[in-house]
Amino acid sequence: MPSLPTPHAAVVGLQWGDEGKGKIVDLLTARYDCIVRYNGGANAGHTVQVGTERYALHLIPSGILSHGKTNVVGNGVVVDPEKILEEIEGLRKRGVEVGSNLRISDRAHVVMPYHKDQDAALEDLLAKRAGTKGNGGSIGTTRRGIGPAYADKIRRSTAIRMGDLLDRDLLERKLDTICSMRMAELQALGATIGTNPGEVAPLVPRELAARFSAAGERLRPHITDTVYLLHDAMREGRSVLFEGANACLLDIDHGTFPFVTSSNCSTLGIPSGSGVPGRAIGKVYGIMKAYSTRVGGGPFVTELLDATGDRIRTRGREYGTTTGRARRCGWLDLVAVRYSTMVCGADAIACTLLDVLSGFDELKVCVGYRRADGTVTDRFVPDAERMSEFTPVYETLAGWSRELTDCHDRADLPDEAQQYLAFIEQFTGTPIELVSVGPERTQTLESARKVPVAAR
Numbered sequence: 001m002p003s004l005p006t007p008h009a010a011v012v013g014l015q016w017g018d019e020g021k022g023k024i025v026d027l028l029t030a031r032y033d034c035i036v037r038y039n040g041g042a043n044a045g046h047t048v049q050v051g052t053e054r055y056a057l058h059l060i061p062s063g064i065l066s067h068g069k070t071n072v073v074g075n076g077v078v079v080d081p082e083k084i085l086e087e088i089e090g091l092r093k094r095g096v097e098v099g100s101n102l103r104i105s106d107r108a109h110v111v112m113p114y115h116k117d118q119d120a121a122l123e124d125l126l127a128k129r130a131g132t133k134g135n136g137g138s139i140g141t142t143r144r145g146i147g148p149a150y151a152d153k154i155r156r157s158t159a160i161r162m163g164d165l166l167d168r169d170l171l172e173r174k175l176d177t178i179c180s181m182r183m184a185e186l187q188a189l190g191a192t193i194g195t196n197p198g199e200v201a202p203l204v205p206r207e208l209a210a211r212f213s214a215a216g217e218r219l220r221p222h223i224t225d226t227v228y229l230l231h232d233a234m235r236e237g238r239s240v241l242f243e244g245a246n247a248c249l250l251d252i253d254h255g256t257f258p259f260v261t262s263s264n265c266s267t268l269g270i271p272s273g274s275g276v277p278g279r280a281i282g283k284v285y286g287i288m289k290a291y292s293t294r295v296g297g298g299p300f301v302t303e304l305l306d307a308t309g310d311r312i313r314t315r316g317r318e319y320g321t322t323t324g325r326a327r328r329c330g331w332l333d334l335v336a337v338r339y340s341t342m343v344c345g346a347d348a349i350a351c352t353l354l355d356v357l358s359g360f361d362e363l364k365v366c367v368g369y370r371r372a373d374g375t376v377t378d379r380f381v382p383d384a385e386r387m388s389e390f391t392p393v394y395e396t397l398a399g400w401s402r403e404l405t406d407c408h409d410r411a412d413l414p415d416e417a418q419q420y421l422a423f424i425e426q427f428t429g430t431p432i433e434l435v436s437v438g439p440e441r442t443q444t445l446e447s448a449r450k451v452p453v454a455a456r
C-alpha cells in the first residue's frame with residue numbers, strides 16, 4: 001500500500017462536549033480542503049459566529065461556512081434525514097452555498113422517528129425507576145434517537161443506511177420487518193401506541209417508506225461513497241480535517257460509562273467512522289474550556305452547585321445549542337483533560353472561553369481525585385460507579401480582574417491568566433497553541449510554544 005501523506009489533522013473535544021469546537025474548526029478550516037464528521041448525529045451542536053452572524057450546526061461540518069471546501073458526513077455518523085434537510089434549507093436561506101460541497105456517506109446509518117420515540121421511552125422509564133433496586137436513573141440523553149440508531153447498526157438486521165433511502169422497494173421491505181418489532185419494543189418500554197397527545201403514532205411501513213424515500217431523493221445529490229472520495233482527495237494532495245462531535249469523555253469506550261454517547265467520539269473513532277487509517281492524521285488539536293461543564297447525568301467531580309457555578313454559567317452562557325438545557329458547571333478538571341489528551345493523542349490544545357474566568361479572586365484546578373478511603377489518585381477512571389466516590393484535590397491559582405475580550409496577543413493577557421495557561425501546559429504536557437477570549441474569529445490568540453515538561 002502506498003504511504004499516505006500526513007498534512008491531515010483532527011479536532012476533538014477533551015471534556016464532555018461544548019468546548020467551542022465549532023469556532024476552532026471554523027478557524028482551522030481555512031488551512032484544509034475537506035472537513036469530515038466521523039461520529040455522532042444531531043445530538044451535537046456547534047455554534048459558529050462569523051461577523052455578526054451566528055450559525056448553529058448539528059450534522060453538517062462547520063466547513064460549510066467557508067467557500068470552496070468539501071464537507072463530508074462520514075459513515076460513522078448517524079443521520080436524521082429530515083434534520084439535515086432542515087439544516088441545508090436554513091443555510092441556503094441565509095445565502096450559504098450547499099451543493100456538491102456537501103457529501104454524505106451512503107453507509108451512514110439513518111435515525112428514524114421510532115429511534116427518537118425509543119430514546120424518550122427508555123429515558124422516561126429509567127427516570128421513573130431511579131433509585132429502585134440500585135437503578136441509577138436516566139442518562140439524560142438529547143432524545144435525538146442516537147443510542148437506538150447505533151444499537152440498530154450493531155444489531156444489523158434492523159438497520160437502515162443512507163443508501164437504502166434511494167431504493168423505495170428495499171426501504172419498504174426493511175421497514176415491514178422493523179415496524180412490527182419496533183412497536184412491540186416501544187410498548188415494552190411503557191409507550192402507548194395511539195394518536196392521542198403523548199402517545200406514539202402507529203408505525204406504518206408504507207407511510208414511513210414514502211416519507212423517507214422522499215427525503216432520500218432530496219438528499220440523492222449528496223449521497224456517495226465517501227471512503228473512496230476521501231482517499232482520492234488525499235491521493236490528489238488535498239488535506240483533510242476531521243471534526244469530532246461530542247467529546248472524548250462521552251466516548252462509548254473511553255468516557256464516563258454509561259453516561260456517555262453511543263459512538264467513539266475520541267479521535268479513536270476516526271478510522272472506523274471515515275475509512276481513513278489513523279496514521280494518516282498528522283496533528284490532533286484537543287479543545288478544552290478553561291473550566292468544566294457537562295449536560296445530562298453522570299459523574300462530575302469538580303461540579304459547583306453554588307453561586308460560583310451560577311456565575312460561570314451566566315458569564316459563559318452555558319445553555320445547550322441542541323436542547324437549550326442549562327449546563328452543569330465546575331472548575332477545570334485537569335486529571336480528566338490529561339487523560340483525554342493521552343487517549344486522543346492531542347499534540348496541541350486550544351483553550352476556549354478563558355474570558356469567562358475574569359473577575360474571580362482565585363481559581364481552582366483539579367489535580368487529583370480523593371477516594372472514600374482518603375487515598376488519592378491522579379488517574380482518570382472512566383466508569384461512573386467508581387467515579388461517584390471521588391472528591392476533588394485542588395490546586396489554587398490566582399485570578400485576574402481584567403476582561404480579556406480585547407486581548408489580541410497572548411502577551412497582552414494578565415500575568416495570572418498566563419500562569420493559568422502555563423499550569424495547564426505543564427500538567428498535561430501539551431502546548432496550548434490557541435486561546436479563545438470571545439466568540440468572534442478575531443478573538444483568538446495564537447502561539448506555538450514549547451512545553452518543557454512532558455507530564456504524560
Ligand code: IMP
Pocket residue numbers: 016017018043044045139140141142143144145146147245246247250259260261262295296297
Ligand atoms: P445522546 O448522545 O443523546 O445519547 O446523549 C448521551 C449523553 O451525551 C447525554 O449526557 C448528553 O447530554 C451528552 N451529549 C451528547 N452529545 C453532546 C454534545 O454535543 N455536547 C454535550 N453533551 C452531549
